[in-house]
Each structure stands twice: as structure tokens, then as C-alpha cells.
Amino acid sequence: MSKQNESLAEHLGILKDRWDQALCNHDYQLAVVAAGVSRTYLFDDQSPVFRANPHLAQWLGSDACEGSTLILETGREPRLLFYSPADYWHQPPDPPEELLGVLNIDVFDSIDAIQREVNVCTQHAGQVAYVGDPSSAQGSLGEVNPSALINELHYLRAYKTEYELQCMRQASARAVSGHLAAASAFAGGASEFELQLAYLDASRQTEADLPYPNIIALNQHAGILHYQHYERAAPNPRHSFLIDAGARHRNYAADVTRTYGSDQAGAAQQTFNALVAAMDRQQQELVSKIRPGLSFLDLHEDMHHRLGGMLNAAGLIQCDGEQAFDAGITRAFLPHGLGHLLGLQTHDVGGHQIDTEGTTSEPPESYQALRLTREIEVDQVFTIEPGLYFIPQLLEELRASEAGQHVCWPEVEALQDFGGIRIEDNVAIRPDGVENLTRDAFAQAPGAA
Ligand code: GLY
Ligand code: MN
Ligand code: MN
Numbered sequence: 001m002s003k004q005n006e007s008l009a010e011h012l013g014i015l016k017d018r019w020d021q022a023l024c025n026h027d028y029q030l031a032v033v034a035a036g037v038s039r040t041y042l043f044d045d046q047s048p049v050f051r052a053n054p055h056l057a058q059w060l061g062s063d064a065c066e067g068s069t070l071i072l073e074t075g076r077e078p079r080l081l082f083y084s085p086a087d088y089w090h091q092p093p094d095p096p097e098e099l100l101g102v103l104n105i106d107v108f109d110s111i112d113a114i115q116r117e118v119n120v121c122t123q124h125a126g127q128v129a130y131v132g133d134p135s136s137a138q139g140s141l142g143e144v145n146p147s148a149l150i151n152e153l154h155y156l157r158a159y160k161t162e163y164e165l166q167c168m169r170q171a172s173a174r175a176v177s178g179h180l181a182a183a184s185a186f187a188g189g190a191s192e193f194e195l196q197l198a199y200l201d202a203s204r205q206t207e208a209d210l211p212y213p214n215i216i217a218l219n220q221h222a223g224i225l226h227y228q229h230y231e232r233a234a235p236n237p238r239h240s241f242l243i244d245a246g247a248r249h250r251n252y253a254a255d256v257t258r259t260y261g262s263d264q265a266g267a268a269q270q271t272f273n274a275l276v277a278a279m280d281r282q283q284q285e286l287v288s289k290i291r292p293g294l295s296f297l298d299l300h301e302d303m304h305h306r307l308g309g310m311l312n313a314a315g316l317i318q319c320d321g322e323q324a325f326d327a328g329i330t331r332a333f334l335p336h337g338l339g340h341l342l343g344l345q346t347h348d349v350g351g352h353q354i355d356t357e358g359t360t361s362e363p364p365e366s367y368q369a370l371r372l373t374r375e376i377e378v379d380q381v382f383t384i385e386p387g388l389y390f391i392p393q394l395l396e397e398l399r400a401s402e403a404g405q406h407v408c409w410p411e412v413e414a415l416q417d418f419g420g421i422r423i424e425d426n427v428a429i430r431p432d433g434v435e436n437l438t439r440d441a442f443a444q445a446p447g448a449a
Pocket of ligand 2: 339385424
């Protein structure tokens with residue numbers, strides 16, 4: 001068996017054990033895991049690109065399973081009821097042959113036939129759990145998405161298998177190809193639209209392949225956290241370029257952000273470029289602090305302390321960094337969290353969950369947007385994405401508050417056209433240290449120094 005097949009077999013074995021244990025823990029004999037079906041837009045016959053139920057995608061590593069169902073029964077080999085209709089409008093999906101030997105696969109050409117087979121399987125089973133889109137669940141199928149079962153599976157999703165990690169390395173390499181092409185297109189004066197095309201071309205992806213819509217932001221657009229447009233004309237002058245763009249490999253995501261300053265003259269441009277370099281250093285220092293047992297919330301707070309220091313060093317506040325932190329000033333410049341779990345989903349599930357039972361550790365009032373509050377542990381993969389933004393709405397609120405007196409407003413206003421900065425890497429916690437999937441991919445990219 002090749003190394004890749006070995007790790008896939010091990011991955012599927014781990015999934016089987018997790019499901020067996022979870023079903024047993026919560027007194028289910030059988031689970032029906034449904035991929036789901038795509039839904040059309042209102043009053044239309046068109047639909048968005050289909051994304052499979054991640055509980056099934058974790059087995060199949062693909063979204064090409066619309067209408068299929070996996071039957072998981074304790075002590076039995078999993079059985080995939082694979083939907084592949086005779087269809088001359090679309091290319092029907094091929095059953096995942098590489099999974100034969102681990103899954104029993106039966107191919108069906110109608111969803112009704114799959115439903116009848118599911119009914120046969122569940123008829124004589126004890127307690128049944130249906131895991132899938134509730135609106136597609138049929139009354140007789142059993143309990144729909146029982147939270148005890150889902151909580152356990154979501155909690156465990158944070159611990160990546162070797163195979164999942166391999167997929168994420170591949171996704172990182174793909175994303176980095178796109179990032180390198182986009183960086184050079186920016187240097188050549190490209191518009192947001194052209195940058196997006198350069199990224200897609202170099203990363204060999206269509207928009208539908210992406211894990212999330214790329215954020216391709218020039219100038220002040222970089223201050224819109226999830227900026228969603230691709231302007232056709234390049235702005236003049238060009239100050240900054242923030243690109244948050246990802247890739248997927250067998251449904252596993254990379255989520256990568258880089259920020260570049262332009263070579264325009266001027267004090268504000270110099271300050272911005274120095275801030276980009278400082279953010280890159282701080283980001284790497286934060287990564288170097290990561291170790292099992294550390295609370296992600298503490299690391300997030302560490303970032304705010306560092307940001308206070310950066311604002312002070314750049315001459316954007318009159319007080320020192322610690323005073324800025326205490327006064328809440330850093331939160332106006334950085335309203336999102338330091339990172340989130342990453343995997344089958346860009347914002348992977350279970351980030352606030354601290355045990356298999358579903359107990360949550362909610363972020364404190366001051367950091368409501370923080371998506372990860374778990375303790376750091378081996379086998380987790382998450383992002384580290386500090387940022388610094390000049391967001392008019394938040395700056396107005398800061399100016400109107402008592403803390404606003406500490407801000408050097410002319411200098412801050414001069415940076416509003418630059419939007420902001422974010423540097424985002426994906427890191428895997430390994431038994432022997434931290435693997436930075438993103439920086440490794442940049443270092444290994446063809447032509448890298
Ligand atoms: N690309 C979305 C995020 O960084 O969370
Ligand atoms: Mn992210
Ligand atoms: Mn991102």
C-alpha cells in the first residue's frame with residue numbers, strides 16, 4: 001500500500017472508531033448520514049454550487065456525492081448508498097473507488113431507491129440518528145441531528161488525522177501558488193478583478209473550488225473585513241493590497257492572508273509599509289509562543305498587547321501600548337479574533353467547545369468575535385491572523401469616546417486610504433512542535449529563495 005493510501009486507510013479507521021464510540025456513548029445503533037441535495041434560488045431553476053454535509057465529506061473527501069447517504073452501524077462495515085443518476089444534462093459522479101475495502105458501496109440511480117434502502121436498513125435497527133439537512137429528513141428516520149452525538153463529533157473534528165494534515169499541506173501549496181502570482185500582479189499594477197483572475201489561474205481553481213470567496217482588496221477596501229467585490233479598474237494611486245485567499249484539497253482548506261504596501265512616496269506610505277513588516281514579525285513571534293496547554297484566548301490577548309506597542313511605535317497613539325490596551329483602543333483597530341480552527345470548513349466547528357458533551361467556553365464580552373477559545377492541543381490545526389485596520393465606523397466611535405484623546409488623529413486619518421493589514425498562517429500542532437503549513441509552503445514554492 002502506498003504511504004498516501006496507508007494514511008487514508010488510517011483516517012477512515014479513526015473515523016469509524018469515533019463514530020462507533022459516539023453512537024455507543026449515546027445509545028444509537030445506527031446513523032444515517034445524508035450528503036444533502038442542492039436547493040434552487042427562489043423562483044429559479046438555478047442553484048448555488050453544491051457543498052456536501054461535512055460529516056460525509058470527511059469520509060469521501062469530495063462534494064461529488066449529492067443525494068448519497070452513508071449508513072454507519074456499530075460493529076459493521078460502513079455502507080455508502082451512492083447516487084449516480086443516468087443524466088444527459090450533467091456528468092454523473094463516479095463512486096469513490098479508492099474507498100472500496102473500507103466502505104461497502106452500492107450505486108443507485110434514484111434518490112427514491114436510496115430512501116427505500118435506508119428504510120430497509122433502519123427498520124430493524126434500534127435507536128437511529130439522522131445526520132444531515134433537517135429539511136430533507138424523513139419522519140421515520142430517527143432523531144435528527146441529536147446534539148449529544150453531534151457535539152461529540154464536532155469536538156473531535158479539531159484533532160486532525162495524518163491524512164487530513166497531508167490534505168491541508170496540499171491545499172496550502174495550492175493557495176501559495178495563487179498568492180505568489182497575485183503578489184506579482186499587484187507589483188504590475190493589476191486591478192482587483194485581474195488579481196482575482198491571476199490567483200485563480202495560478203492556483204488552478206475555479207471560484208467554486210475555493211473554500212471561501214477570496215478577499216482581494218486594494219487601498220481602503222482592505223479595511224472591510226470580508227470585502228466581497230472585484231473592482232474592474234485599478235485605483236490610482238495604489239497604496240495597499242490585502243489578499244485573503246484560500247484553496248482546498250479533498251475538501252480540506254487553506255486560509256491564507258498577506259498584505260503588501262506599494263512603493264509610492266510619502267510619510268503615510270512609509271508608516272504603512274513599516275506596519276506591514278512589524279505585523280509580519282509580530283505574527284511570527286505569536287506563532288513561536290504556541291505550545292500545547294496554552295489557552296488560545298491568552299494568545300489572542302497577547303496579540304492585543306503587541307498591537308498596542310505597534311500603534312505606539314508607529315506614532316498613532318500618544319499613550320503607551322499598555323495604556324492603549326487597558327483603554328480598549330486596540331480593539332477599535334482589531335475587531336476580529338486571532339484565529340479559528342481550520343479543516344473541512346474554513347471556520348471549522350467546535351472552536352468554543354471544551355469537551356465532547358458540548359460545554360462551551362464563550363469568548364468574553366470584549367472579544368465577541370473570537371472563534372477559538374479552546375486550549376491548544378496536539379493535532380489541532382488553526383489560523384493565526386493578527387490584523388490592524390483603519391475602519392471609519394470604529395474610528396468614529398473611538399474618537400467620540402474618552403479613549404479617543406490618546407489617538408494621534410491626523411496620522412491615523414492619513415492611513416484610512418490604506419484600509420488595513422492582516423497576516424494569516426495556518427499552523428498544525430505536532431507532538432514535536434508547531435508546523436507552519438503556510439510558511440513552509442511559501443518556502444517550498446518553485447522559485448522560492
Ligand atoms: N478568510 C476568512 C478568515 O480568515 O477567517
Ligand atoms: Mn481565517
Ligand atoms: Mn482568511
